[in-house]
Amino acid sequence: MKRDILKKLKDWKNSPTRKPLILTGARQVGKTWAIREFGTIQFKNVAYIMFEKNENMRQLFNGSLSPKDLLPFLQAESGETITADTLLVFDEVQAVPNAITSLKFFQEQMPELFVIASGSALGVAMHGNSSFPVGKTDHLQLYPMTFSEFLQAMGEEHLAELLKNTKPEKLNIFHEKFDRYLKQYFFVGGMPEVVAEYAENRDFTKVRTLQNKILQDYDFDFAKYATPLLATKIRLLWNSIPQQIARENKKFIYGAVKLGARARDFETTIQWLLDSSMIHKIVRVSKLQSPLKFYEDFGAFKLFLSDLGLLGAMSGTLPKQIVEHNSIYTEFNGALSEQFVCQELTASCLPALFYWSREDSKQEIDFITESERGVIPVEVKSGTNLAAKSFNEFMKENNSPFGIKISSLPYKENEKTINIPLYNTLNIQNIIK
Numbered sequence: 001m002k003r004d005i006l007k008k009l010k011d012w013k014n015s016p017t018r019k020p021l022i023l024t025g026a027r028q029v030g031k032t033w034a035i036r037e038f039g040t041i042q043f044k045n046v047a048y049i050m051f052e053k054n055e056n057m058r059q060l061f062n063g064s065l066s067p068k069d070l071l072p073f074l075q076a077e078s079g080e081t082i083t084a085d086t087l088l089v090f091d092e093v094q095a096v097p098n099a100i101t102s103l104k105f106f107q108e109q110m111p112e113l114f115v116i117a118s119g120s121a122l123g124v125a126m127h128g129n130s131s132f133p134v135g136k137t138d139h140l141q142l143y144p145m146t147f148s149e150f151l152q153a154m155g156e157e158h159l160a161e162l163l164k165n166t167k168p169e170k171l172n173i174f175h176e177k178f179d180r181y182l183k184q185y186f187f188v189g190g191m192p193e194v195v196a197e198y199a200e201n202r203d204f205t206k207v208r209t210l211q212n213k214i215l216q217d218y219d220f221d222f223a224k225y226a227t228p229l230l231a232t233k234i235r236l237l238w239n240s241i242p243q244q245i246a247r248e249n250k251k252f253i254y255g256a257v258k259l260g261a262r263a264r265d266f267e268t269t270i271q272w273l274l275d276s277s278m279i280h281k282i283v284r285v286s287k288l289q290s291p292l293k294f295y296e297d298f299g300a301f302k303l304f305l306s307d308l309g310l311l312g313a314m315s316g317t318l319p320k321q322i323v324e325h326n327s328i329y330t331e332f333n334g335a336l337s338e339q340f341v342c343q344e345l346t347a348s349c350l351p352a353l354f355y356w357s358r359e360d361s362k363q364e365i366d367f368i369t370e371s372e373r374g375v376i377p378v379e380v381k382s383g384t385n386l387a388a389k390s391f392n393e394f395m396k397e398n399n400s401p402f403g404i405k406i407s408s409l410p411y412k413e414n415e416k417t418i419n420i421p422l423y424n425t426l427n428i429q430n431i432i433k
Contacts, residue, residue, distance in 0.1 A: 104133035144190030189309015
């Protein structure tokens, strides 16, 4: 498969200020594959070490953390001679927290070495690690495959290239073709193993089987990395997210997790899921003024899953509901469309992503971002109906340079509004520029 992370990894390698890299991401998003592929292409050899259930590494990192002392043992464990042309990989490094701490000494004492640490629950380990090497590491996050990466996996490299590099209005020529693949992506999602299965067999039954297996693995991780009490809370909150996204007002409600629940009961649970890269948290802003970060309202937020396909599996959606009918864009109050936009915008590395609503919740904008030109509203519309009372009122009342509507319709520009088709969401940052 072709993943966009490979270019980012190459940029990291060539950076004159490079430090040991921490690669985070949810379980089964392809971190190990990406690192190995990058190492094979860019280095003479890869010294790969799996830390999970590795008693040798646990004992080794209980002693000196000096790279000079560690290297002979790391070479013996990996079977590779580690030189300046070697990629040294610590996989599932959260299993040995001292190995995370050691990255500081690799940066200070052997900065010429290329070191990548990754893990499926690395965020959890980092959050609770008092010896985390602050300022001594670089960071990248790997997300599920975007729609553009999905097109490439489907053998549509040229279509994906058009999506990335063509003026948006020109894409209208292939609008129906993009839309057809987008419906498939809505069901399949972006988990690499699932995408690979679908690319080979085009069998939705096998796709759903793999998605359910991933969800089961996630459930095992709750028990593996959390205390029994916390694991129970994680399951309750995790299983409530599809229902919360399907509500017309998608603001997260603790009472929908458990009757009578309050923020203090589940704050740690949400943080655990965030640290595991399994959810996205979009916080409300109380004021539409740059910088938006100054006006975060931490008491109001939306939660989305990391992957659209997993949301469909948790909700029990059928292929006919998604792939064969246009109603997919209006089903479940547009939940799948908003989930898709959230994960595409997150993967696009927008400088900020929030949502806005009035205190009385009678007016809301799905997403808010900003650029050098000011605050920009992004509204996700279900189907082909672009009527948006809140959006229109917002544009009248606020001095936004322009607004963006995302829908199933082709690209179109009006005086102060840009209509962007769902399949081109990933390129919003370039369109804004």
